[in-house]
Amino acid sequence: MRISSFFYTIGQGFKNLGRNKWYTLASIATISACLFLFGLFYSIITNFENVVKTAEEGVSVTVFFNEGTSEEQILAVKSDLEQRAEVREIVYVSADDAWEDFKEEYLGEYADGFTENPLADSANLQIYLNDVSLQGALVTYIESIDVVREVNRSEVTANTLSGLNVLIAYISAGIIIILLLVSIFLISNTVTMGIAVRKDEINIMKYIGATDFFVRAPFVVEGIIIGIIGSIIPLVIIYFVYTNAIAYVVSRFTMLSTLLNFLPVSIVYNKLVPISLAIGIGIGFFGSFTTVRKHLHV
Amino acid sequence: MEKGYRRKRGTRQIPDDEVITLENVTKSYSTGAPALNGVSLHIKKGEFVFIVGDSGSGKSTLIKLLLRELVPTDGEITVLGYNLRKIKHSKIPKFRRNLGIVFQDFRLLKDRNVYENVAFAQRIVQTPTREIKRNVPSILATVNLAGKYKNKINQLSGGEQQRVALARALVNKPTILLADEPTGNLDPNNSWEIMKLMEQINENGTTVIVVTHNREIVNAMKKRVITMKKGVIIEDEEEGMYIDED
Ligand SMILES: Nc1ncnc2c1ncn2[C@@H]1O[C@H](COP(=O)(O)OP(=O)(O)OP(=O)(O)O)[C@@H](O)[C@H]1O
Ligand SMILES: [Mg+2]
Numbered sequence: 001m002r003i004s005s006f007f008y009t010i011g012q013g014f015k016n017l018g019r020n021k022w023y024t025l026a027s028i029a030t031i032s033a034c035l036f037l038f039g040l041f042y043s044i045i046t047n048f049e050n051v052v053k054t055a056e057e058g059v060s061v062t063v064f065f066n067e068g069t070s071e072e073q074i075l076a077v078k079s080d081l082e083q084r085a086e087v088r089e090i091v092y093v094s095a096d097d098a099w100e101d102f103k104e105e106y107l108g109e110y111a112d113g114f115t116e117n118p119l120a121d122s123a124n125l126q127i128y129l130n131d132v133s134l135q136g137a138l139v140t141y142i143e144s145i146d147v148v149r150e151v152n153r154s155e156v157t158a159n160t161l162s163g164l165n166v167l168i169a170y171i172s173a174g175i176i177i178i179l180l181l182v183s184i185f186l187i188s189n190t191v192t193m194g195i196a197v198r199k200d201e202i203n204i205m206k207y208i209g210a211t212d213f214f215v216r217a218p219f220v221v222e223g224i225i226i227g228i229i230g231s232i233i234p235l236v237i238i239y240f241v242y243t244n245a246i247a248y249v250v251s252r253f254t255m256l257s258t259l260l261n262f263l264p265v266s267i268v269y270n271k272l273v274p275i276s277l278a279i280g281i282g283i284g285f286f287g288s289f290t291t292v293r294k295h296l297h298v
Numbered sequence: 299m300e301k302g303y304r305r306k307r308g309t310r311q312i313p314d315d316e317v318i319t320l321e322n323v324t325k326s327y328s329t330g331a332p333a334l335n336g337v338s339l340h341i342k343k344g345e346f347v348f349i350v351g352d353s354g355s356g357k358s359t360l361i362k363l364l365l366r367e368l369v370p371t372d373g374e375i376t377v378l379g380y381n382l383r384k385i386k387h388s389k390i391p392k393f394r395r396n397l398g399i400v401f402q403d404f405r406l407l408k409d410r411n412v413y414e415n416v417a418f419a420q421r422i423v424q425t426p427t428r429e430i431k432r433n434v435p436s437i438l439a440t441v442n443l444a445g446k447y448k449n450k451i452n453q454l455s456g457g458e459q460q461r462v463a464l465a466r467a468l469v470n471k472p473t474i475l476l477a478d479e480p481t482g483n484l485d486p487n488n489s490w491e492i493m494k495l496m497e498q499i500n501e502n503g504t505t506v507i508v509v510t511h512n513r514e515i516v517n518a519m520k521k522r523v524i525t526m527k528k529g530v531i532i533e534d535e536e537e538g539m540y541i542d543e544d
Contacts (some may be wrong), residue, residue: 004427019409204405207365208470209394210422 013221023190030186031230034179035276039238043268050263056132062152063125069147086134091126098122187287195295219292227284231276315343317505323373333359335529346500348516349509350540351526357509361478398467398475402482404459406451412462413447419466437469457488474505516540
């Protein structure tokens with residue numbers, strides 16, 4: 001294709017937008033609405049996932065050992081457990097460490113009265129997991145080791161978190177699919193209207209010897225432009241909503257904000273911008289391309 | 299043109315200078331008697347041909363077959379070496395670029411001005427912008443519309459609109475100009491102007507085929523006249539006349 005024809009096609013795509021203004025606006029509005037919901041949803045989900053992830057990283061299993069278990073034995077168990085895939089990190093807390101911590105936290109200067117370590121058997125392993133859903137299996141395994149006296153775990157938290165993750169994945173997939181279908185339907189209506197309005201023009205083009213590609217291209221360009229505009233508008237709106245909402249929450253509920261660690265907008269937008277643009281352009285292209293093919297019979 | 303131009307058709311070989319060949323062409327629509335019934339016709343390069351006949355005699359059907367808007371039910375049509383019954387869908391645009399087409403109802407783009415309507419035809423065949431800027435004013439001058447290139451279509455008289463349509467049909471330098479009742483909506487003066495322009499174009503080498511009901515013009519211009527009736531050619535004469543029915 002010639003450069004000048006390329007620009008002509010792009011120009012016609014833009015002019016089409018103006019030739020059926022109301023349908024253009026309607027399509028842009030719907031795509032915007034869909035991508036706005038998507039973006040909002042995405043921002044909330046990523047923040048929620050971040051909270052879950054932070055919480056997960058804090059989930060640990062603490063293993064205590066029988067009286068008289070030597071440090072060598074404990075370290076042997078540690079290196080055995082470190083071979084397992086679900087184990088992210090194991091921290092060895094010796095009896096002395098435990099006593100130091102305890103003193104610092106509860107006794108302060110009164111600790112001087114103790115000459116021996118009263119927590120002699122409190123040496124333990126703190127195990128952090130890659131995947132909290134595998135906690136149950138790990139605990140069962142650890143309990144079968146003979147030197148182990150007790151395993152402390154936070155089962156409720158772990159199960160809840162992994163359950164939530166799955167639920168979130170399903171809900172997001174469902175909502176996104178519905179939004180996509182609605183948008184494609186609307187773009188296709190816009191293009192159908194555009195073709196009806198420009199039926200005579202298309203007819204003349206075919207008499208003069210326009211190729212199928214040349215007849216179609218402006219409509220596809222039109223769809224893509226609608227997609228791009230329809231994805232930029234919600235991105236701009238969400239940007240302001242997001243930054244202001246965080247600022248508001250942080251200033252009003254100081255306690256909440258230490259609990260919930262909000263992601264900065266730049267991190268959310270790192271992925272949201274390309275995803276939104278891809279979805280917008282994708283439905284614009286797909287919606288117009290298939291519709292033109294169906295209606296032109298060129 | 300392409301090799302097929304000299305291809306054998308039955309026993310007859312199409313001569314080099316023959317641009318349109320119909321052999322026993324029949325076109326039936328889904329209802330009624332055939333609109334064309336076993337028509338054979340040969341038109342040479344550079345001819346000026348009138349096609350006349352009663353309403354419903356099949357003149358527009360013939361034009362649509364030549365455009366490959368319709369496909370014959372039976373028989374062979376060859377235009378500029380393209381066999382129009384066998385031509386591939388993807389080759390049709392290339393074929394049509396050899397034709398200029400004018401209709402009774404002008405079929406201009408009403409939301410664009412005179413210049414844009416003519417340039418449109420060049421855009422479609424992907425002429426470089428530089429050339430469009432040179433060709434369009436020149437063709438508008440040929441049809442005496444140089445001063446009105448900025449006018450919107452609805453600011454023009456019927457005669458002027460048809461001259462824009464003619465300019466659009468000619469700007470891509472077609473080998474054949476097909477006109478289906480180009481003066482059907484025009485008064486006698488404008489009709490004459492359009493016919494004179496087409497004669498001038500023909501003198502420059504373009505083959506011109508005009509369907510018309512304008513008896514006065516046909517009889518005055520002394521061109522080849524093909525007369526149709528009920529789907530068949532009943533008369534085909536050089537320097538012919540628009541013969542009366544019955
Ligand atoms: N699309 C169609 N479907 C069915 N029949 C058709 C169709 N187009 C034309 N016909 C019929 O074919 C015959 C020839 O029509 P055509 O339009 O070729 O006539 P014409 O010579 O151009 O007439 P006019 O001078 O009125 O324009 C007519 O009987 C017409 O009713
Ligand atoms: Mg007719």
